[in-house]
Amino acid sequence: MSVSKIHVDLSGPPQTMLDMLYGKALDADSPHPILNDTFAKTLVEQLDYDWQASAITRQRRRQVxxxxxxxxxxxxxxxxxxxxxxxxxxxxxxxxxxxxxxxxxxxxxxxxxxxxxxxxxxxxxxxxxxxxxxxxxxxxxxxxxxxxxxxxxxxxxxxxxxxxxxxxxxxxxxxxxxxxxxxxxxxxxxxxxxxxxxxxxxxxxxxxxxxxxxxxxxxxxxxxxxxxxxxxxxxxxxxxxxxxxxxxxxxxxxxxxxxxxxxxxxxxxxxxxxxxx
Ligand SMILES: C[S@@+](CC[C@H](N)C(=O)[O-])C[C@H]1O[C@@H](n2cnc3c(N)ncnc32)[C@H](O)[C@@H]1O
Structure with missing residues (x-):
């Protein structure tokens, strides 16, 4: 059964927090997490957002x-x-x-x-x-x-x-x-x-x-x-x-x-x- 995701429709400064969230999710997903924010990981999965393609978040993979x-x-x-x-x-x-x-x-x-x-x-x-x-x-x-x-x-x-x-x-x-x-x-x-x-x-x-x-x-x-x-x-x-x-x-x-x-x-x-x- 597919679970429907929550669409993200933000504009302006609130979008900046998506970058933070994605960074924390990447850390939680890494072999040696530091902050280990498992909530961030769950939220990234729950949101309907193209994390890897978005201009807001796509650079984050390089630096968390x-x-x-x-x-x-x-x-x-x-x-x-x-x-x-x-x-x-x-x-x-x-x-x-x-x-x-x-x-x-x-x-x-x-x-x-x-x-x-x-x-x-x-x-x-x-x-x-x-x-x-x-x-x-x-x-x-x-x-x-x-x-x-x-x-x-x-x-x-x-x-x-x-x-x-x-x-x-x-x-x-x-x-x-x-x-x-x-x-x-x-x-x-x-x-x-x-x-x-x-x-x-x-x-x-x-x-x-x-x-x-x-x-x-x-x-x-x-x-x-x-x-x-x-x-x-x-x-x-x-x-x-x-x-x-x-x-x-x-x-x-x-x-x-x-x-x-x-x-x-x-x-x-x-x-x-x-x-x-
Ligand atoms: C870079 S994000 C940081 C989010 C969060 N503190 C974190 O570290 O994950 C900046 C946040 O500040 C919020 N923000 C910017 N200006 C604001 C204001 N004047 N009042 C309330 N929130 C504001 C944005 O909507 C966004 O959620």
């Missing part, structure tokens, strides 16, 4: 390392936060079809909000089961109105992986300020491209061109974020090339990462930041 290094780093940081704050609120912004809430499986004290554009959220609704204390928000992350409906009497975690670069800087900064002002304490965990990284991505990243995404916010160092958002302190900031998970990549990747992490400019093109407030 950056996606799994980033995903694993943010899983680790989020787990650490949740272990210390079992009654927290999580704002997982620009969630795409990422399975983080299922991978981390937070305890019953955690209220988890997955936020993305309506087209993405309606796909999520069809693909993932519901779970207790789990909420979907169909909105732009930078729209101030949805945040006012979120309980803020406990620690909050804003986690945004692969989102900052798609936001105008002023809107990204305003979003972080709103979260810091609203919650009594918490963390902000997100990745940034440097200005050099943004220029390189504009030239080489076909996902951006083909999705018609507009790029915006760049950050060269955490001090820029500290200056823009009062109340933050740096907990950790690492280049993608120096992230812990790099040690689990094949030897050739480790060698490239080592050289990149020692090369000024290149070192900072993709960074993972973790702030407390």
């Amino acid at each position: 390392a950056s996606i799994v290094v980033r995903g694993t780093q943010f899983d680790t940081w989020a787990r650490e936060f949740l272990a210390r704050h079992p009654q927290a609120v999580v704002l997982h912004l620009g969630c795409g079809l990422d399975s983080r809430v299922f991978r981390l499986d937070p305890g019953p004290g955690v209220q988890w909000y997955d936020v993305d554009y309506p087209d993405v959220i309606s796909l999520r609704e069809r693909l993932y089961p519901g779970r207790d204390h789990y909420h979907l928000v169909s909105a732009s992350a930078t729209d101030p109105s949805w945040l006012t409906a979120i309980p803020a009497d406990r620690p909050g975690l804003l986690l945004a992986e692969g989102l900052s670069m798609y936001l105008p800087e002023a809107e990204g900064v305003a979003l972080l300020r709103r979260v810091v002002e609203r919650f009594p304490a918490g963390e902000i965990q997100l990745d940034f491209w440097s200005r050099l990284g943004m220029r390189a991505q504009k030239r080489t990243n076909r996902v951006i061109t083909h999705s018609g995404s507009t790029l915006g916010w760049t950050v060269n160092r955490p001090e820029e974020v500290l200056a823009a958002v009062p109340g933050l302190r740096v907990i950790s900031a690492t280049s993608m090339f120096g992230a812990d998970t790099v040690e689990r990549l094949p030897k050739g990747h480790r060698r490239v990462a080592k050289v990149a992490s020692r090369t000024p400019g290149l070192r900072k093109i993709i960074q993972f930041h973790r702030y407390g407030f």
Whole structure:
């Protein structure tokens, strides 16, 4: 019996998450997975989408390392936060079809909000089961109105992986300020491209061109974020090339990462930041 697949009909920036999903599925399907996101593998099979031919995803077969290094780093940081704050609120912004809430499986004290554009959220609704204390928000992350409906009497975690670069800087900064002002304490965990990284991505990243995404916010160092958002302190900031998970990549990747992490400019093109407030 053939099972009917779910058609993907997306346009604009939401398409970028298909590239992430496919990368995670390829990792899960590989002989030595790192993130091992088996949800991504199942979703790729469930979706009616030509992964190998699509201009958005066809290049991904050549390179999944950056996606799994980033995903694993943010899983680790989020787990650490949740272990210390079992009654927290999580704002997982620009969630795409990422399975983080299922991978981390937070305890019953955690209220988890997955936020993305309506087209993405309606796909999520069809693909993932519901779970207790789990909420979907169909909105732009930078729209101030949805945040006012979120309980803020406990620690909050804003986690945004692969989102900052798609936001105008002023809107990204305003979003972080709103979260810091609203919650009594918490963390902000997100990745940034440097200005050099943004220029390189504009030239080489076909996902951006083909999705018609507009790029915006760049950050060269955490001090820029500290200056823009009062109340933050740096907990950790690492280049993608120096992230812990790099040690689990094949030897050739480790060698490239080592050289990149020692090369000024290149070192900072993709960074993972973790702030407390
Ligand atoms: C590169 S994908 C990352 C998806 C997911 N975080 C992951 O790592 O698999 C970027 C995601 O951000 C979402 N996005 C971009 N701008 C957004 C905005 N202003 N508000 C909410 N989501 C946004 C896109 O729809 C897409 O799902």
